[in-house]
Amino acid sequence: MDDIEFKQMWASLNEKQETTLKVNQKIIENASGLRVKSLLNSMKPTKLFLIIIGILWVLFLDTVIINTFGEVSAFFTISAIIQVLLTKLSIGIYLYQIIMIQQVDISQPITVAQEKLLNLKSSTLWVARILWLQLPVWSTFYLHPALFTTENLLWLIFQAIATFSLLYLSIWLFININFKNKEKKWFKWLFDNNEWNPVIKSMELIDDLKEFKN
Amino acid sequence: MEQTTQNSLFETILNEHKGIFFKIAKTYCKNEDDRKDLLQEMMIQVWQSLPRYKSDFKLSTWLYRVVLNVAISYYRKQVIRQNHHQIIDFSIQDFVDTPISESNPNLELLETFISELNDLDKALIVLYLEDKNHGEISEILGISVSNVSTKVLRIKEKLKQKFSKQQ
Known part of the structure; x- marks a missing residue:
């Protein structure tokens, strides 16, 4: 099998398909409507739903913080502020990435466009890293200065263990959620689902792309 | 526009x-x-x-x-x-x-072998089979012409080996 034979075989595919393909005029007639429709429909309903829930949650927490400021425990206010800031940051990064992915010029050379797309896609992992950081505040929002007495020593020890464990876990996850750990069991357990698989796949393709360019 | x-x-x-x-x-x-x-x-x-x-x-x-x-x-x-x-x-x-490949088993084999390549190698070999010159392939893929030549040679060898194993 030589080069010419390969090309002749491929050309035979071309010749036959030219006779079997017809372009429906409707594609062209409907073309002007494609821009808006494709852009609006490019997000999975579940993702859109999660973003809406996230925004509603942030609005709710903002309202609670403003209306209870100075009237409730400082632990609650500070915990809520940390939680709402991290959630806002995650939503912001996620929306920014979605918009940037839409704006990548796909008429650029394959390696250039794919590198941009894959880097943007894989950086979605930052959203997960940031969201895990809020873990410790779920163990502090209910605290009150009146609880810090010697009678509550045992409870305080448990509380401290719980808060510092969650703090350690959140920092550990923030540092360790990265592509290098993609083969680890805990990583697969966290990210082996339909929502995250495209992100993990993007990371794997980055390696292929690097190899291809060299 | x-x-x-x-x-x-x-x-x-x-x-x-x-x-x-x-x-x-x-x-x-x-x-x-x-x-x-x-x-x-x-x-x-x-x-x-x-x-x-x-x-x-x-x-x-x-x-x-x-x-x-x-x-x-x-x-x-x-x-x-x-x-x-x-x-x-x-x-x-x-x-x-239409089931073109049915009439040409070699074409079917070629398509199968190409489908086994990774996504970027697929792009390269399709452009090569489409008779694009190395300059144009380099422009489409965004890699150097010498890189195109090396890769085309390597993939062609791979395809030839697969064909020879089948025959």
Whole structure:
């Protein structure tokens, strides 16, 4: 099998398909409507739903913080502020990435466009890293200065263990959620689902792309 | 770009270069339903990218870039499948190929071997089989001409070895 034979075989595919393909005029007639429709429909309903829930949650927490400021425990206010800031940051990064992915010029050379797309896609992992950081505040929002007495020593020890464990876990996850750990069991357990698989796949393709360019 | 210019350019692409859509979709998608969706997505992306097209650029080179970029990004196919079925009202059977390979077992083998390559090597070998010169392949893929030569040689060797094993 030589080069010419390969090309002749491929050309035979071309010749036959030219006779079997017809372009429906409707594609062209409907073309002007494609821009808006494709852009609006490019997000999975579940993702859109999660973003809406996230925004509603942030609005709710903002309202609670403003209306209870100075009237409730400082632990609650500070915990809520940390939680709402991290959630806002995650939503912001996620929306920014979605918009940037839409704006990548796909008429650029394959390696250039794919590198941009894959880097943007894989950086979605930052959203997960940031969201895990809020873990410790779920163990502090209910605290009150009146609880810090010697009678509550045992409870305080448990509380401290719980808060510092969650703090350690959140920092550990923030540092360790990265592509290098993609083969680890805990990583697969966290990210082996339909929502995250495209992100993990993007990371794997980055390696292929690097190899291809060299 | 004016709407009428965009329409007429889109029409030209679909009439004169429809084979590009078909062959790339066939190379990247074995499943027929997925392939229909991929074809639709390719058309949507070509249409959306047209305002950025500059007439001094060779149309087929530009088109290969867009269509290959869409095909390689097709791991997001679930998103595409869910959303685009109702966007374009066109008879998809127009794009369903006849069983060409049945009449040529070697072509069937070639397609199978190509499908086993990774997404970027697939793009390279398809461009080579489309008789693009190394300069144009380099322009489409964004790698150096010498890199194209080395890779084409390597993939061809791989294909030849596979063919010789089969025969």
